[in-house]
Amino acid sequence: MIPPNSHIGIVGYGNVGSHLSQILANNPGVELSVYNRSSRDQQQSFPNVQWVQHLGELASASTIILSVSDDAIETVAKELRLQLHSNPLVCHTAGSVESDVLAPYFKRYGVLYPLQTFSIHKPLRDWEFPVFITASSKEIRENLRQLADWISPHVHEIDDQQRLALHIAAVFVCNYTNILYTVGQKICQDHHLDFKYLIPLIDETAEKLHSLSPKEAQTGPAIRGDREVLMKHMAFLQNYDADLMDLYQKFASLVH
């Protein structure tokens, strides 16, 4: 169990680390130490946050969260092991990296995966996103759950394969959805239309999922089987952007 006054270390202050820091710092019981490779983004300070210059300064942390890029997790874990003589619980936050990547370096390890799209300077709409934990033992599971409870009211346990599936689902509904927003913006710009016109539509498209399933929410020419409109759109895109025509066609074929 994490004691009521917990000392948590965070390594990495990018999109994920910055938001986790802000949320954790909001808990009066948490003492937070943050290490970032570059000191570029360390201007921001929160109550209860201590910036450290060396990984060794995290020795008194009972839990350390590695919110670094996926390919840096192992390097940082190795370096942390060299610098620390303590035995903290160490977890990473990556969707698509197995939990036992940390096994060679720490006895107590796991994954704490916050399912959200974080941009460092964009405050979140709310803190209601779910957090998923993966642990190899009951004791670690309980420790991770305590930690996750500081971050979110919605904590679930999943295994590595489920987390990978969830990450891929997230890439589709978030990263690739945002690419579609970029496509919308490009079309608007090229036709002297304000991208802001599309915002209420984008909001309502997301909002619908609070009361309808995606299948129930589907509208548009493809689901109506409106071949004439589909052909008009293809003809327009053919003269405009071949990549977008391919993409349009691919999606039209997925609607059923």
Added chain:
Amino acid sequence: MIPPNSHIGIVGYGNVGSHLSQILANNPGVELSVYNRSSRDQQQSFPNVQWVQHLGELASASTIILSVSDDAIETVAKELRLQLHSNPLVCHTAGSVESDVLAPYFKRYGVLYPLQTFSIHKPLRDWEFPVFITASSKEIRENLRQLADWISPHVHEIDDQQRLALHIAAVFVCNYTNILYTVGQKICQDHHLDFKYLIPLIDETAEKLHSLSPKEAQTGPAIRGDREVLMKHMAFLQNYDADLMDLYQKFASLVH
């Protein structure tokens, strides 16, 4: 100019017509007559709404909105011309149909295009969506603007080509975004994960556009150039669903 007490006719009570009816009926100055081919959805009644059984009963309407499917617009316009001896302003609501499709039947015609995703039984989050008008003369433009002002605080004039571009942009950011939500749901279901886990992510992805451009908002493995994660996701999808692997790859190539 539409007189302060306007009689508006609506032909078609599907996803678009039902919502326009509800919004227009909310204006005390509007008298509304609605015709629907089938009477299936006519149970719902609003103040100021009169259901009619024949197109000829719309004779006293000063403006008639055709919110029927794209391929029915011309047939309905022709039928309406035969049934009416009046000279109403007639407009359709389709994104990808030229305004002059109505020219052979009515002297005063135009387009009133509400940019939103309407599902008949899903109340809208709000009525802040924009409405776009297309008119062939100053007088019609003013009439259409008066009508549009009943529906939305955000009325803009565009031409046929811009409306087509806007419709295509809408297909990408709404209809195809919703397909990505369907993909997310399928992946969740197949891996014993609740689709609801993705809702806060979907909400935040849309919400970001209120303060960031889509390019600024982009996150995920493709924009980070994280080849290792991309390869893991492709390997997963190869064993899971070839169509989704194609789609994933297509999007990954569009991120730059």
